[in-house]
Amino acid sequence: MLQSIENVDVAQRRLTILGSTGSIGQSTIDIVRHHREQFPVEALVANTNIKQLAADARALGASIAVTADESRYDELKDLLAGSGVEAAAGQQAVIDAASRPADMVMAAIVGAGGLQPTLAAASQGTTIALANKECLVCAGELFIRDANGAGASVIPVDSEHSAIFQCFEARNAAQVHKVTLTASGGPFRARSLSQLQEVSPEEALKHPNWSMGPKVTIDSATLMNKGLELIEAYHLFPVSVDQLGAVIHPQSIVHSMVSYVDGSVLAQLGVPDMRTPIACAMAWPGRVHSPVESLDLVAVGQLTFEAIDSKRFPAIDMCLGALRCGGSATAILNAANEIAVAEFLSQSIGFVAITTLVECALSRAERDNMLGALGSLEDVWEADAYGRRIAVELAREMRP
Ligand SMILES: NC(=O)c1ccc[n+]([C@@H]2O[C@H](COP(=O)([O-])OP(=O)(O)OC[C@H]3O[C@@H](n4cnc5c(N)ncnc54)[C@H](OP(=O)(O)O)[C@@H]3O)[C@@H](O)[C@H]2O)c1
Known part of the structure; x- marks a missing residue:
């Protein structure tokens, strides 16, 4: 469970971005570009996209740019020549970069490869803006225990957890009845099981509402993403597995909801753009302006909700089963x-x-x-x- 973040200083935050060339990383950089004074950059970390990494490090005046791929060191160093930005490469260099003094680390490496660097940052007591799901899915108890032990605050970036984070009244945790995550349902929510057998990678990579990296886009199409998010929510908030649920909401406007015992349901709404939860995490408990268009509910017209068909999309039950296990x-x-x-x-x-x-x-x-x-x-x-x-x-x- 998250510990209090009341004492986080919001005036200026020195930021390290793990996974800076990815979908979350680039959206984070977009927010930084709008608030250069507030978010100076310490380190940028990526893997294969050396050109983007070097260009961003130069433009943002980062102290260091790191690629996890040791064989790309010379290329990165050449691209940074004369910029004053240090270059480094290799797995240990990634961990060292994550451990450098910073006020906040945006943890946005995809996959289990994000776990060690994010843990390294947390063990320094650095505030973690957590996008990487695998830290909680693979090692939830260990991760939260180590982060709390080092005094590191963890602020969720995933839109659903950001929504719950904003609606969850810590003082009334015992009066929470249910936490409901919304799922767009992906591009195939209306397809039959036999139609699902025919889905190609090209089709599955086209998400109707969100622009994301390929792994998370496929996970959204199978609804595995929602299952993984339920596991994350269990570790982030003081709720039991039985209090967690998910519902399909094709418009992706309501990002998640917290129901209380008195019948009140608090939900967070916004247009589906990750720059909102990213900006929210970066400035929390303050707020900064983001370039996201404002929500026009009249233009949206309808907000609809459907139950999830676990026969066609078994991933959610599978994830809850694994969580219980x-x-x-x-x-x-x-x-x-x-x-x-x-x-x-x-x-x-x-x-x-x-x-x-x-x-x-x-x-x-x-x-x-x-x-x-x-x-x-x-x-x-x-x-x-x-x-x-x-x-x-x-x-x-x-x-x-
Ligand atoms: N995209 C979303 O809307 C979204 C929403 C919620 C949560 N998330 C979560 O956020 C994480 C990032 O998602 P994404 O969509 O941004 O992924 P992505 O677009 O595939 O980007 C992944 C980033 O990680 C870097 N990377 C990969 N392996 C690495 C390694 N071993 N060491 C260092 N860097 C490495 C990549 O570098 P290169 O590109 O240079 O190879 C890239 O910068 C995932 O855990 C995802 O589940 C994403």
């Missing part, structure tokens, strides 16, 4: 899903096979007695490696 289950689920999404994108398996593969990986883990407690980061890596290995085997078996 506890320990390594959610880390194995996440690892298997990362492999399954990559296999789908490379057209090795079909769309429906993504969730089937994850379900089979969890059954295999139960059979192999791999669903144990996670006491350390080593346990997390072991569960992650196991999930990946099993998923690769299953994908091979499932190829047409």
